[in-house]
Amino acid sequence: MITTRRAALKMLGATSIATTAGLAVQAAGSSPVAADTGFPSGRVPKGLRPGGELDRLIADMAARDVFSGSVLITYRGRTVLSRTYGMADKARAVPNGPDTLFGLASIAKLFTAVSVAQLAQRGKLAYYDTIGQHVDGFAAEIADQVTIHHLLTHTSGLGDPFGDPGFWDAARTWTSVQQVMDGTGEFVRKETLAFPPGAGSQYSNSAYHVLAEIVARASGQEYHDYVREHVFRAAGMGSADFYTLPQLREDRRIAHGYYRPEGAADRIDNLDEQIFLPGAFASCAQLERFAHALWEEKLLNPAYTQLTLSPKLPGLPPPGPTQLTVFTGYGPGATLAGDHWSYGHNGGSSIGGVAELMFYPDHGYVTVIVSNYEMESIRGIPGLARKLIVEQQ
Template identity: 50%
Template sequence: MTTTRRSVLGVLGASGALLATGAVPGAATGAAVSPTPADVRAFDQFVKEQAAVDAFAGSLLLVHRGRPVLARSYGRANDTALNGPDTLFAMASVTKLFTAVAIAQLAQAGKIAYTSTLGTYVSGFPAEIADTVKVHHLLTHTSGLGDTFTMPGYLAEALTWTSVDQVMNGTTDYIRRTSLEFAPGAGSRYSNAAYHVLGAIVAQVSGKSYYDYVREHVFRPAGLTTTDFYTRPQWHTDPRIAHPYAKQPSGERADTIDQRLYVGTPAGDAFTTCADMARFASALQGSKLLDRAFTGITLSGKVPPPPQPGPQPGRTPGVPHVGFQCYGPVTLLVNNQWVTGHGGGAPGTSTDVQMYPGSEWVTVILSNYDYDGGPPPVVVKARDMITA
């Protein structure tokens, strides 16, 4: 690491720093080769070009061996501020990583068993669900539960809720009234309902609200200084928080805060910065949130991941693609490198956090734009660069 270069591109609303100008060393002998400084500069230029044509807005941070290499921010956060390194972004489904760690902590403490059923911890579910769905199924999207947002009547009612308890308890009640789409373990479908239920388990077992447990046992130990579950009124008024700008049929983008819940759930929409998520990745990989055994349990592949719509980053058509759902993250084998992390998306939101254990990189890309047909090109380009 050598000199520091900072620039502010006022016309584009861009800010950032390219922090590595010397050689970036590879990982240990026999491990994956890291991108060169020229690779990083080419990626930096690509992001700039994407922002120039309004194809990317948000912040990104690339970290190698715990040291920042590239930090960039582009576009507007809201009506009064530009995106910057301290901007808070709605995380969408990347929030599931926090929920998975909370479950693992309670399993490590002997308070939860991955093989125990949902009914062991949370009451009120029909026997079809309570007696057959296990914690393992919930974590791996193999429970047979679906998506809360597609449940008849859910979103219309949920948008009227004005308290944390209404969101948490009301969502759980909707899931209690649902039916399984397949027998637990017999299929795979990405499930926001499953991760919400995991949050209900955290609350029941810990004796705290889900939100308080995660703040105390995940955010604080990981050193996350601004990450939290902010409410919709805070989203409207806090200039640090990026508004979600969703693409409309006309091609224009509109602020869609009022299409989001009063507060996020265990399945989505905590708020974070790039720096906080890099700290979280470091704490998780460094066994600061879990002991080494449970870190390994959480980050190791369990079952093939559920199918995702659209093209996936790092996937080349016609080339075999190996991936596994872990207890929270997804791990993929891309060009002989394991890549472990999670992405998220919602109207006006696209987020991605990835860890590359072989080459010791972490990438955090948080955007307040949504994208059609898969992840943003910036996410795909970052993965291509590191795994090339």
């Protein structure tokens, strides 16, 4: 998702998957526009079906104008629950729908991670390669010590360009994708490490920018072009793409982000606070196709699929009592509940827009939750969906 100065340091992607799943309920307004037909019953818990506990929670939150967006639950590729509420563009009275494209924010890191794995599978790079083997301009202590493994697992010691002094002043002058990539890279190259590579863990947008540069160098394609061809198109994701600020203003398929400024009664459109930065946008159905393509080994061979999904180091557990064990993988978060694994990522902005993708290969489910309201707008939905999937099997 395109982000701004106020939102950059409050990225939901910086929290663990399980933490997001454990958030408590809040509130929303509008009515559902998608019906559910032909969903499988069998092993599907009643709470996940239309009219069930999850459906009622979402409807209540929408009725109180806390949630605006879409939710899709599938079981073995078939729709169990599909709901859409709210407006994509309030000024033009464009409603959200099942085909609306929502900002994905840090979910886009999954696309970067898959791209890295594809190139590793082809022998174009290795996870133990240092970044200096692929890109130039870094100080020796970074170029010669930080590896692709460190970048993928947020153990590089790099930080976040959005918080670097002068970033936003420079970013507001960029008017092309190449300017964004080059300009962001200049700020990342000025960073110093917060800790020696591998000696700590710190969520890092800078690390994933470097990975994008490595994808471009190793593949011979501009990063966004590579992802379009080898991830979006390969997974059958249709109109999913990287969209820039001018496209957000004009394309009626794209949901605008809305947030309520402190002390204000009403939410406002966040377009005036955006920068050109191209962000990944997709519909619920397109994210669901990506999840299946990944776990069904359509994007990577079996060995590299397992390598991408498997846990690499422990993550932070959700607050309060829990039976979940959370790990960082090569892109996806991996969560162990009992003896079953689930995988996914989340992302969002404090000024409007939040998304979570989770898939449960052992159970056959995919859950996609996207909203064009503040990060808090999905509180309670991921946790209840997980509970119904995991505990009632």
